[in-house]
Amino acid sequence: MSNVIARRMTAQVESDFVVFLIGMRVNRFWKIQKWFPVAMAMPRMIRELSQDPTSGYLGAESGFGNPTILLQYWRSFEDLESYGRNPDRRHRPAWAAFTRAVGSGGDVGIWHETYHVHAGDFECIYNNMPAFGLGKATKLVPVQGRLDSAAGRMSSEERAKK
Numbered sequence: 001m002s003n004v005i006a007r008r009m010t011a012q013v014e015s016d017f018v019v020f021l022i023g024m025r026v027n028r029f030w031k032i033q034k035w036f037p038v039a040m041a042m043p044r045m046i047r048e049l050s051q052d053p054t055s056g057y058l059g060a061e062s063g064f065g066n067p068t069i070l071l072q073y074w075r076s077f078e079d080l081e082s083y084g085r086n087p088d089r090r091h092r093p094a095w096a097a098f099t100r101a102v103g104s105g106g107d108v109g110i111w112h113e114t115y116h117v118h119a120g121d122f123e124c125i126y127n128n129m130p131a132f133g134l135g136k137a138t139k140l141v142p143v144q145g146r147l148d149s150a151a152g153r154m155s156s157e158e159r160a161k162k
Contacts, residue, residue: 003130008143010153011124011135017058017117018074025067025109034107041094042070048090055083059137067111073137077116123154 022042026035049057056079063069074080084091102108124134131140146152 004128005126005130005140006128009126009129009135009140010143010147011122011133011137012139012141013119013122013134015119016076017119017138018077018080019115019117020072020074020080020112021069021114022072022112023067023069023110025111026107027109028107031107034102034105037101038098038108038110039068041090041098045090045094046070049083055079057083061133061136067109071133073134077114080114120155123150125150125153 024035024038028034046060049055056075058073058075060070060072062071072080083089084095086092098108098110122134125143126132126135126140130136141147143153146155
């Protein structure tokens with residue numbers, strides 16, 4: 001059990017942030033030439049983002065299955081969109097290649113959802129876990145005081161004082 005934190009922890013995030021869910025679904029497994037390039041594009045993008053602290057990318061967690069899901073945390077929607085539109089970064093060429101090779105043919109499905117989270121309008125807890133999710137992408141703090149309940153963690157400091 002590597003780096004397990006044997007106590008209750010939560011994420012401390014002082015500003016707004018963005019949660020970006022993205023994934024793919026293989027609809028025709030025998031068409032490996034269609035879905036394999038899609039599957040290989042995301043790890044390259046994550047490596048690129050992880051090596052650039054100015055990108056606004058905070059971190060990610062992945063879940064493999066069908067669909068495959070990648071949960072990403074970003075400093076802002078503007079940072080996320082800037083990365084997605086930049087022709088000098090890996091996303092734009094990967095998107096163009098997907099459109100050319102797969103398009104709307106039905107072999108591989110892709111999807112994403114984007115959520116803007118206001119500071120204090122989130123709740124999370126990690127117990128007997130290594131750093132994970134939002135806590136890993138931002139800052140983990142011990143659960144104590146007002147953070148000892150889900151309602152307290154969900155409340156911004158201003159609302160908690162009322």
